[in-house]
Amino acid sequence: MSKAVPEPNQNLILAELPKADYARLLPDLEYVPMPLGWTMSESGDHVKYLHFPISGIVSLMYVLEDGSSSEVALVGNEGMVGVSIFMGGDSMPSSTEVQSAGGAYRLPRKVMKQEFALGGQLQHLALLYTQALICQTSQTAVCNQHHVLDQRMCRWLLMSIDRLHDNSLSITQEMISNLLGVRRESITEVASELQKDDLIECSRGRIKVINRGGLETRVCECYSVVNKEYERLLGFLKAAK
DSSP states (O other): OOOOOOOGGGSHHHHTSOHHHHHHHGGGOEEEEEOTTOEEEOTTOBOOEEEEEEEEEEEEEEEOTTSOEEEEEEEOTTSOBOTHHHHTOSBOSSEEEEEEEEEEEEEEHHHHHHHHHTTSHHHHHHHHHHHHHHHHHHHHHHHHHHSOHHHHHHHHHHHHHHHHTSSEEOOOHHHHHHHHTSOHHHHHHHHHHHHHTTSEEEETTEEEESOHHHHHHHSOTHHHHHHHHHHHHSTHHHHHO
C-alpha cells in the first residue's frame, strides 16, 4: 500500500490562509518529493514554481566561481522557496539545494502572481516571510564575519533541528563544511568538541542533538535575533515550536 501524501497545510504559511483562499489554491498545489542533494534551482534560473516545504530543509546557497559555497539561509515548513516570483524578479542570485530530504507542494508561477495581485492573506504572509528571510540572510553574513566556528556550528544545528522538528540530522561533516564555507577538518574538530561536552552525538552520516539547552548557552546572539524576528513577523511560528 502506498504511503499517503501529507496535506499541504503542514506548511505553516498555507495553514494560516483563510479557508476560502486555501480551497482556491488547492487544485493548483502539486506535491513533489525533495530528495537529499536535489538542486531545485541554480543561480540565475528562471523560477517556474513557488515551493512550500512540508518537511525537510532547503538551503539557499551562494556558489563562487572557484566552486566554493556557503549557505545564506535555511527554509523549512515555516516558509517558501522562490520569493523572486512575487518580488518582481525572474531569477534568484542564490541556488537552492535540499539539505535534508522531505517534500513540498509547488504552485505555478502564474497562479502565485495572480494570487499575489489579489492583495489577500497570501500576499500579506509572503511579504512578511520575505522580510524575515532577509533578516536571516543578513544575520548569517554578520555571523560568518564576527563569530567563531563553534558558535556558527551551534547556530546552524539549532536552526536545522527547529525546522526538522527532530533532534537528529542525516548529514555528513563534508556537507556541513560546504554549507558553512569552511574546511571539513575544521568541522570535524568542532563536532568533536561538542560531542566531548555531551551536546551532540556523531555517527557516520548522522548528528543527534542530545543537549539542546547546552547548545543554546553556547550559540551566538544571531540565533535568537533571527528567531525573534520570525516570531514578530510570523507570530504563528512561536505556537508551532
